[in-house]
Amino acid sequence: MRFMVMVKATADSEAGVMPSEEMLASMGRFNEELVKAGVMVAGEGLHPSAKGARVRFSGSERTVIDGPFAETKELVAGFWIWQCKSMQEAIDWVKRCPNPMPGPSEIEIRPIFEAEDFGEAFTPELREQDERLREELARKGQPS
Structure with missing residues (x-):
């Protein structure tokens, strides 16, 4: 199962406060564990919402709508894509994660839809298209 693991924004991350060298090193060690365990597929930090936009x-x-956006607690400051056996395994990994912010913070875990989740609506033609696009992304070196 794939999961999107989202680091929720804080007032500091929205203000553009950059992580300390200690935090970067600590998170680097954690990411190294994830990679060695075959869990981490991708992961990135995001600029504050002031540099973003939404399309309604x-x-x-x-x-x-140009950023910044209200409700900091609803924003995402960074993410990972993980491959885990279960939600519980993803939770166990998050519990090992260093606190990603200087103060209180929150990480949200959400399963990513897989082809079989869409049932009959995901026709053989749509499955073929999806597979073709994923193969093209892989050839270009992009995560699918």
Whole structure:
């Protein structure tokens, strides 16, 4: 099973406060453990929402909203994609993670949909397209 593991933003991360050398080293050691265990597929930190944008959809209309965004606790400051046997394994890994922020913080874990989760709506033609795109991404060296 694949999981998206999201580090929730804090007032510090939204203010652009960069992690200390100690935090970077600690997180680097944790990431190394994840890679050696075959768990980590990808992982990145994100710039504050002030550097981002949202696109709101309403029928055929598109509205662009520039950051920063309110409700810091609802924002994501970074993420991993992990391959784990179960939600419990992902939880166990998160419990080993260094605190990603200087103060209180939160990490959210969400399963990623797999092809079989879509049932009959994911027709053989759509499965073929999905496989073709994943193969193309792999050839280009991009995670799928």
